Amino acid sequence: MNDTTIDEARAAELRDKLADELKEAGYIKSAQVEAAFRAVPRHAFVPADTPLEVTYQADSAVVTKRDEYGVAISSVSAAYIQVAMIEQAELEPGMSVLEIGSGGVNAAMLAEVVGPDGQVLSVDIDPEVTARATELLDAAGYGDRVKVITADAEHEIAGFGPFNAIIVTVGAWDLAPAWRRQLAPDGTLVVPLRMNGVSRSIAFRRANDHLTSTSAVVAGFVPMQGAGQHIEREFRLPDAHGHAVTLRFDSGAPDDPSLLNGVLASDRSEVWSGVTVKHGVSFADLHLWFACFLPGFCKLAAEEGTDLAQERKTWFPFAGVRGDSFAYLSVRPAMDGAGAEFGARAYGPHGQEAATAMVEQIQAWDKQARNRPEPTFAYWPTGHIPADLPEGTAALNKTHGLVTISWPTG
Structure with a gap:
C-alpha cells in the first residue's frame, strides 16, 4: 500500500467521522446531504499542504487565496456551514442551483444532491478562482456535472435560470435584484447576510412582494467583491x-x-x-x-x-x-x-x-429575547417597503431595499 492509498484511506475515515459529528450536532438533517458529504473528497479541494485533520474539522475554513495585504479573499468554507446551507436550500433531485462564489467542494456536494438530472452553475468574479475550481472539479470527476463561469453575479447570468435555489457562499451586504429575478417562484435564496456587521446565513422565500426567512444559521464569510462590495x-x-x-x-x-x-x-x-x-x-x-x-x-x-x-x-x-x-x-x-x-x-x-x-x-x-424562539428576517425591495413595522422589529437600510429583524414578543 503506497502513501497515496494510505492518505485516501485516512481521509475517508476522517470524512465519515466528521459526517457522524455533523449529523449528531444537527447540521446534517437529510439523507441526501449526508450521502453527498460522505461521497465528496473534501481534501481534493484544499491546498495540498493542508493537514487532513484540519480539512476534516467541522469549523475550520481553509484559505485558498489572499490579496496583496494578506487578507483572505477566497476559501473553502467550514464543513458545518456548507452542509447547513445546503440543508437550508431544501434541494431535491433534478433541481437547478446557482452557487455564487466558487471553491469546488460545495459545488460537488450540490451536484451529488441534485443528481444527474439536476443542474449546478458555479459563478465567481475572480478568474483565478474559477480556473482552480474547474481544474479541481474535473480531477474529482465532477467536470461534467458542474458548470463554472467567471462573472460578477451581482448581475443576471445570461442564458441560465430560473433556479430552484441560489446559494451565496460569500458575505453579502445586500441582496442583488438579479438574484430575485433569477429565482424560481417557489425557489429558495440562501445568503450569508451582513446586518450591521453581524452575519447570518438566511434562507429566504418569496411572500408576495417581499422575501421572508425560513431558517437562519450563525455564519461568517469572506466579503463579496465586485458591484456588490460594501466597504466598512x-x-x-x-x-x-x-x-x-x-x-x-x-x-x-x-x-x-x-x-x-x-x-x-x-x-x-x-x-x-x-x-x-x-x-x-x-x-x-x-x-x-x-x-x-x-x-x-x-x-x-x-x-x-x-x-x-x-x-x-x-x-x-x-x-x-x-x-x-x-x-x-x-x-x-x-x-x-x-x-x-x-x-x-x-x-x-x-x-x-x-x-x-x-x-x-x-x-x-x-x-x-434570550431563551426564546429565534428572530425572523424579511427583505423588502425598494418600492415595497411597509410604512409601519410591528413592535419588536428592527430595520436596517440597504442599497436595494430594507432588512427587517423581528424578535418574538410576549
Missing part, C-alpha cells in the same frame, strides 16, 4: 504608546469621529449588568441584538501593546460609540466560576453613559 468605515484610535484600537462601522458611522481623538488617554469606566451566562453556552443572538438596537454599534479590534490587548480574554469585539466615548462588551467571572457576567467597559469623557447604554441593551436582550 474604520477609525483608528491611537494610544500614548503608538499602538491603536480600531473601530469598524458597517453602517451608522459617527458624523464627527474627531470627537474620539485622545479617548484612550481617559480613565476607564465600567458598568455590570447582573446578566450571566454559563461557560460554553452560545450568546450569538446578543451580538445580533446589539446590531439592531445599540446606537453607534461597531466592531472593535486592538493592536498588541494596547491596554485592551492585555485584557483580551475578558472582552468581545463589539462596541458602541456615544459622542466622544465608546463602550465595549466585557465579562467577569460569576456563578462560582461556572460562568461569567456581562458588562461594559468604556473610555471617554462620557464613558459611564456609554457603558450604561450598552448594559441596558444587555438587560433588554436578557428580558425580551
Whole structure:
C-alpha cells in the first residue's frame, strides 16, 4: 500500500467521522446531504499542504487565496456551514442551483444532491478562482456535472435560470435584484447576510412582494467583491504608546469621529449588568441584538501593546460609540466560576453613559429575547417597503431595499 492509498484511506475515515459529528450536532438533517458529504473528497479541494485533520474539522475554513495585504479573499468554507446551507436550500433531485462564489467542494456536494438530472452553475468574479475550481472539479470527476463561469453575479447570468435555489457562499451586504429575478417562484435564496456587521446565513422565500426567512444559521464569510462590495468605515484610535484600537462601522458611522481623538488617554469606566451566562453556552443572538438596537454599534479590534490587548480574554469585539466615548462588551467571572457576567467597559469623557447604554441593551436582550424562539428576517425591495413595522422589529437600510429583524414578543 503506497502513501497515496494510505492518505485516501485516512481521509475517508476522517470524512465519515466528521459526517457522524455533523449529523449528531444537527447540521446534517437529510439523507441526501449526508450521502453527498460522505461521497465528496473534501481534501481534493484544499491546498495540498493542508493537514487532513484540519480539512476534516467541522469549523475550520481553509484559505485558498489572499490579496496583496494578506487578507483572505477566497476559501473553502467550514464543513458545518456548507452542509447547513445546503440543508437550508431544501434541494431535491433534478433541481437547478446557482452557487455564487466558487471553491469546488460545495459545488460537488450540490451536484451529488441534485443528481444527474439536476443542474449546478458555479459563478465567481475572480478568474483565478474559477480556473482552480474547474481544474479541481474535473480531477474529482465532477467536470461534467458542474458548470463554472467567471462573472460578477451581482448581475443576471445570461442564458441560465430560473433556479430552484441560489446559494451565496460569500458575505453579502445586500441582496442583488438579479438574484430575485433569477429565482424560481417557489425557489429558495440562501445568503450569508451582513446586518450591521453581524452575519447570518438566511434562507429566504418569496411572500408576495417581499422575501421572508425560513431558517437562519450563525455564519461568517469572506466579503463579496465586485458591484456588490460594501466597504466598512474604520477609525483608528491611537494610544500614548503608538499602538491603536480600531473601530469598524458597517453602517451608522459617527458624523464627527474627531470627537474620539485622545479617548484612550481617559480613565476607564465600567458598568455590570447582573446578566450571566454559563461557560460554553452560545450568546450569538446578543451580538445580533446589539446590531439592531445599540446606537453607534461597531466592531472593535486592538493592536498588541494596547491596554485592551492585555485584557483580551475578558472582552468581545463589539462596541458602541456615544459622542466622544465608546463602550465595549466585557465579562467577569460569576456563578462560582461556572460562568461569567456581562458588562461594559468604556473610555471617554462620557464613558459611564456609554457603558450604561450598552448594559441596558444587555438587560433588554436578557428580558425580551434570550431563551426564546429565534428572530425572523424579511427583505423588502425598494418600492415595497411597509410604512409601519410591528413592535419588536428592527430595520436596517440597504442599497436595494430594507432588512427587517423581528424578535418574538410576549
